[in-house]
Amino acid sequence: MKPGIRLKSAACDTEVMVIRCGDGTVECGGAPMVEAKPAEAAPLSPDFSGGSLMGKRYVDANDKFELLCVKPGKGSLAVDGVALVTKDAKPLPASD
């Protein structure tokens, strides 16, 4: 896995663009994310069903992973079973 790659959820519609990554497995809805969507969807884990939001950036506590959600879905994002949190932009007062 490397930055710029697009990953798809095996359990829902979520798609992310990898901005930064380290060692670990990126998951959505409790299942590992993949480059090509499997023919049969993985079950959505109730523990990871908070949903993903279009255009939000998701990061881990160590700041190793950063994912941009480019398609929203019902699953929530995690790395090795630990949920990711959103990172907000610091909007400028309309400078351009």
Add this chain to the structure above:
Amino acid sequence: MNIALLLEMAAEAAPDRVALVCDGKRWTYGDLLAAARGTFELIEQSGAQYIALLDESSEAAIIALFGAALAGVPYCPLNYRLADEDLAGLLERIAPALVIGDEERVTRIAGDQGHTVYARELFTLTAQECWPSAEEREYDPGEGVAVQLFTSGTTAAPKAAILRHSNLLGYIFGTVEFAAADDADAALVVVPPYHIAGISALMSSIYSLRRIVMLPSFSPDGWLKLVDEERITNAFVVPTMLGRIIDAMDKNAGRDVSSLRAIAYGGGKMPLEVIQKALERFPQAGFTNAYGLTETSSTIALLGPEDHRAALASDDPAVRARLTSLGQAIPTVEIQIRDEEGRALPPGEAGEIFVRGEQVSGEYKEKSALDSEGWFPTRDAGYMDEDGYIFLSGRADDVIVRGGENLSPGEIEDVLLEHPAIADACAAAVPSVEWGEAVGVAVVVRDGNAQPSETEVKEMIRARLRSSRVPDKVVFVQELPYNEMGKLLRREVKKLLTA
């Protein structure tokens, strides 16, 4: 990662929302993405290594920017105001290119360079018509150069500044929240397409889903008309434009500008008088001074609306002075002031402005200007106050070195501009046998005022600043030379002073 993602996400989230209004025509995010994908096909067919735009702002600027990104070739908007010879030289440096714009001119001055040339209308039509389904295509991963801009080359041959996808996305992701704009939001873009502010305005607006309204050729009346008719909420102007807009409002108050919530300015020094007037004329708008460079993917420091209000309302001279500052570094970059040996300077001491951050490319096609720790020397001279507000004193190259003492032209000009009969002023180095360099000033007398004497000008400086700042030479001129972006051409002033 590819900047085309910005348009792809906008088109995914809101395919039918109006993205752009230009010359009365409306384009949705879906329309623009389809045409960008068509542009990819045109680039593939032509074998072009670059896509160049030689034209005013139009839908073609957006389509070409993202089409080039999909194809993995740099987008290179060119200044159509350049002389034929200079322009031919730049075109040669990017051959073979797909050139959009003035077909007759490109053929005449660079017909033998192997370019594929499209007039604007033909380009947009063709690009719209030739798009296969996106699934059949493998687009560029975006690891290379997204935009190449030739610097204006005021001191030497133009340099080719390059901005990578990662620089531009670093700026956008760090400062813009996706889809954050209201349905009614509309940004008026009047900066020419070959200017970094014009490019970043397109990307920020598209990613926030803010409708772009283009004014291809600036006139104060045209600007006011669009603000009124399109209910513009955000606008970016250069200082000279703002001055002319206010003059036009004084003559004709018929336009409704109450929709304007945010007016940003940059690209040159804002006269205190103009910004004070503007704050009165647009009481409902927040003003932002944005400072940035081509090499930094646009804005790196800001003086925001709160800062403007606080400065205006304050009795503290240090806080009031901030109205003429660049503001503070934006949260996603670091800024330092350094001396000639590269040491960081404490507040209040003048040196060169350095910047570091993801959005900072600092890279030219020939070489990178970044130091080993990623800092970019802006060649702008200035200082920072205790609270991190940055004050610009001019280009590092414009500093006047008199007998080993560095004098800032800005400091001298600020004093001159307080004279009621002086409308504009520029200080620059003149040769001096005694000191190597000394101060020369060119002064424009305000209409209807008597010309102050040379002695009066000199005494004014002597009374306020150290004697080393007193000009050796004073000339009175009708007007100072500015370029179309409102940048004072100091090189030309130097010629005036030594003539």
